[in-house]
Amino acid sequence: MAILAAAQAVPVAASWGFARFVNVSDEHGATPLHLAARQGHPACVRLLLDKGAIVSAPTAAYGFPGSTALHLAARAGNLDCIRELLAWGADRLQRDSVGRIAYAVALKRGHAACAALLNPSAAEPMVWPSPLKFIGELKADAKALLEAALMEANRGRERKILKGTRYCPPSPAHSAAAAEVDLCSICFEQACNIQVQDCGHQMCAACTLALCCHSKPNPTTLLMQPPACPFCRTTISRLVVASKAAAEPERQASPSLSRRRSRRSREGMQQQLQGALVGCGRSCC
Numbered sequence: 001m002a003i004l005a006a007a008q009a010v011p012v013a014a015s016w017g018f019a020r021f022v023n024v025s026d027e028h029g030a031t032p033l034h035l036a037a038r039q040g041h042p043a044c045v046r047l048l049l050d051k052g053a054i055v056s057a058p059t060a061a062y063g064f065p066g067s068t069a070l071h072l073a074a075r076a077g078n079l080d081c082i083r084e085l086l087a088w089g090a091d092r093l094q095r096d097s098v099g100r101i102a103y104a105v106a107l108k109r110g111h112a113a114c115a116a117l118l119n120p121s122a123a124e125p126m127v128w129p130s131p132l133k134f135i136g137e138l139k140a141d142a143k144a145l146l147e148a149a150l151m152e153a154n155r156g157r158e159r160k161i162l163k164g165t166r167y168c169p170p171s172p173a174h175s176a177a178a179a180e181v182d183l184c185s186i187c188f189e190q191a192c193n194i195q196v197q198d199c200g201h202q203m204c205a206a207c208t209l210a211l212c213c214h215s216k217p218n219p220t221t222l223l224m225q226p227p228a229c230p231f232c233r234t235t236i237s238r239l240v241v242a243s244k245a246a247a248e249p250e251r252q253a254s255p256s257l258s259r260r261r262s263r264r265s266r267e268g269m270q271q272q273l274q275g276a277l278v279g280c281g282r283s284c285c
């Protein structure tokens, strides 16, 4: 972290470009991401990806020629690194120089749980949605909540993939059930913990992710558009951690009318977002 912060400060960033610095490779074609994945440092993997490391970069001679970070994590059996890489959109079908996908590497090395997640026919993990990269001011605390929701969604998928094996991750304690919290009015399952700062509307982190996965590039310009608030269609430019005291704009109208209206729009939104959750995978993100 200190090295990256120093590199972001003037001289290196100005002369090299920061992205080039993050993706610098040694004489064997190994980048910092390759090393972190092979050595089993998931926090480093996440930090590097967050700072612009190229997830699909292949090595030259390092490891096995043409290996990606995913191949190297598979080879070493680093399950947490594999989770991080997949959540960033690492391609399970990318091949090394002899045509092996990471799944084949994990199988050969006897890493059964890694192989199960890397199996191209297993459920695709949820990927950190690219529109979130376009939201200028995603505060660190809101980002942490969204990341936690994404990893939790993936753990749910993992439980299905690894069901009945000794690698099955434990079930989570349900966060929203016991405590007195405002339930998300889209899914009615999770606590409302993310707020669109511009309009004050709130939803849970999982629904926010689904919403961002659902957002598609503009068909004519192919540019990613920031997602819109599902309640009022305001473009989301800032996401923050929900504050309890936030005013609910709908309550300003006649209470009975607004309640009816919100229930109807809520049903539509639920369908839309559940569709997004089911359909969410690399192809749409």
Ligand SMILES: [Zn+2]
Residues within 6 Å of the ligand: 184, 185, 186, 187, 188, 189, 190, 203, 204, 205, 206, 207
């Ligand atoms: Zn929700």
Ligand SMILES: [Zn+2]
Residues within 6 Å of the ligand: 196, 199, 200, 201, 229, 230, 231, 232, 233, 234
């Ligand atoms: Zn709104």
